[in-house]
Amino acid sequence: MTRSSGIDVAVSTAILTLRRTDRGVVLSLPLVRRTREPFADRWALPGGWLTATEAPVGAAARTLAETTGLAPSYLEQLYAFGAVDRSPSRVVSIVYWALLRSDQVDAQSAEYRRTGLAPENVRWFDADDLPPLAFDHAQIIEYALWRLRNKVGYSRVAQGFLPEEFTLAELREAVETILGRRLDPANFRRQVESSGTLIATDEFRTGNHRPARLYRSSPDAELADRGPLSSEEMSIR
Amino acid sequence: MTRSSGIDVAVSTAILTLRRTDRGVVLSLPLVRRTREPFADRWALPGGWLTATEAPVGAAARTLAETTGLAPSYLEQLYAFGAVDRSPSRVVSIVYWALLRSDQVDAQSAEYRRTGLAPENVRWFDADDLPPLAFDHAQIIEYALWRLRNKVGYSRVAQGFLPEEFTLAELREAVETILGRRLDPANFRRQVESSGTLIATDEFRTGNHRPARLYRSSPDAELADRGPLSSEEMSIR
Numbered sequence: 001m002t003r004s005s006g007i008d009v010a011v012s013t014a015i016l017t018l019r020r021t022d023r024g025v026v027l028s029l030p031l032v033r034r035t036r037e038p039f040a041d042r043w044a045l046p047g048g049w050l051t052a053t054e055a056p057v058g059a060a061a062r063t064l065a066e067t068t069g070l071a072p073s074y075l076e077q078l079y080a081f082g083a084v085d086r087s088p089s090r091v092v093s094i095v096y097w098a099l100l101r102s103d104q105v106d107a108q109s110a111e112y113r114r115t116g117l118a119p120e121n122v123r124w125f126d127a128d129d130l131p132p133l134a135f136d137h138a139q140i141i142e143y144a145l146w147r148l149r150n151k152v153g154y155s156r157v158a159q160g161f162l163p164e165e166f167t168l169a170e171l172r173e174a175v176e177t178i179l180g181r182r183l184d185p186a187n188f189r190r191q192v193e194s195s196g197t198l199i200a201t202d203e204f205r206t207g208n209h210r211p212a213r214l215y216r217s218s219p220d221a222e223l224a225d226r227g228p229l230s231s232e233e234m235s236i237r
Numbered sequence: 238m239t240r241s242s243g244i245d246v247a248v249s250t251a252i253l254t255l256r257r258t259d260r261g262v263v264l265s266l267p268l269v270r271r272t273r274e275p276f277a278d279r280w281a282l283p284g285g286w287l288t289a290t291e292a293p294v295g296a297a298a299r300t301l302a303e304t305t306g307l308a309p310s311y312l313e314q315l316y317a318f319g320a321v322d323r324s325p326s327r328v329v330s331i332v333y334w335a336l337l338r339s340d341q342v343d344a345q346s347a348e349y350r351r352t353g354l355a356p357e358n359v360r361w362f363d364a365d366d367l368p369p370l371a372f373d374h375a376q377i378i379e380y381a382l383w384r385l386r387n388k389v390g391y392s393r394v395a396q397g398f399l400p401e402e403f404t405l406a407e408l409r410e411a412v413e414t415i416l417g418r419r420l421d422p423a424n425f426r427r428q429v430e431s432s433g434t435l436i437a438t439d440e441f442r443t444g445n446h447r448p449a450r451l452y453r454s455s456p457d458a459e460l461a462d463r464g465p466l467s468s469e470e471m472s473i474r
Binding site: 003004005006007008009010049050051052053054055056077079080082083084090092094 | 244247289321
């Protein structure tokens with residue numbers, strides 16, 4: 001039996017966050033402008049080659065940090081894309097994803113403005129307004145958004161976008177953005193309050209509206225589908 | 238930037254079915270005895286190398302057919318395993334899985350008995366009584382069973398194990414086997430009847446017990462998580 005020959009293994013990462021715009025809250029992700037052929041000058045997901053001494057998730061974290069400076073606390077494997085014609089040469093790409101809270105992204109942006117050390121060729125794009133992308137990365141992003149919409153119904157996944165403490169309206173807004181449709185506030189409140197994934201705090205957010213209670217995620221809430229995989233397989237270090 | 242070097246890409250397949258034994262119904266899967274180093278004589282998941290002209294799912298279907306004669310109608314990607322030390326040489330393995338109905342497995346076994354053309358070095362094992370396995374295949378199977386238990390709660394996945402028509406007791410038995418615990422029959426009936434995933438037929442199974450209505454899966458029931466992936470990426474041909 002011959003071995004797989006002429007097939008390279010790459011990793012890519014789709015980092016999703018919710019960004020507040022004048023059009024409301026939108027899903028947003030960082031892309032990197034390619035400086036090399038193939039697809040020079042096109043935008044692509046952060047990524048690079050898997051090296052012989054790295055686990056795929058480690059390579060994904062490394063290349064994400066090298067290109068964008070981002071260092072999420074976990075990366076979940078999304079899918080291995082391997083269509084024969086997805087790249088001019090034969091490349092199987094193992095794609096990871098993570099949800100970042102908007103305050104994490106904002107803190108990083110502020111740091112970059114302060115130091116002037118922002119990485120070049122990186123920009124955040126709204127998922128509903130993407131530029132032409134390299135390789136099959138448009139399809140990969142479409143798949144990530146589909147998985148996110150499917151997960152939000154049965155998991156605590158939307159909480160991954162929110163700061164430590166949040167109101168039910170903020171959580172509902174995150175879920176609505178992911179699903180692309182409005183939800184009934186009273187039904188939503190009943191559903192999440194009975195889900196056991198939230199802990200009500202004694203604090204309230206005050207402002208223009210009537211005070212809204214702040215919630216936090218239950219420490220039991222598992223935002224990633226880790227399952228029984230070893231730490232070696234799943235964790236970044 | 239250098240390319241991934243010295244990394245081979247393999248595919249493996251975990252085919253699960255429910256087998257009726259004198260201990261009740263058990264999850265069962267086919268393994269292939271290795272004839273080569275590394276891990277010669279150890280049992281392993283069916284699989285082989287990805288070749289340059291195949292999509293990974295095509296390679297998984299081909300190697301599954303070559304080693305076991307099985308040809309399920311779809312394979313879903315489970316996970317790409319790539320820990321540095323999972324094999325003596327560096328191998329990333331893209332693992333697919335499928336659920337087979339026991340009548341499909343029985344029909345194939347009968348055909349093999351009739352023709353005497355059963356593939357060598359293949360045997361079905363009960364998931365709770367596995368032999369020592371090659372590579373990280375014990376971990377891969379553990380992960381597949383964990384995903385199956387997680388899916389059964391929110392999807393129609395258990396129906397993938399059953400013949401075209403089945404009783405609610407048979408469906409409940411399948412779910413109970415996956416979850417490893419008993420379910421309340423009345424609650425189970427209420428839950429699946431309200432799920433919209435079943436169609437009640439006008440036929441009944443008669444026998445030692447009182448007649449039990451036969452059901453079939455709704456044609457809308459999607460057993461695989463295909464999402465917006467192109468047919469090229471997901472379908473076997």
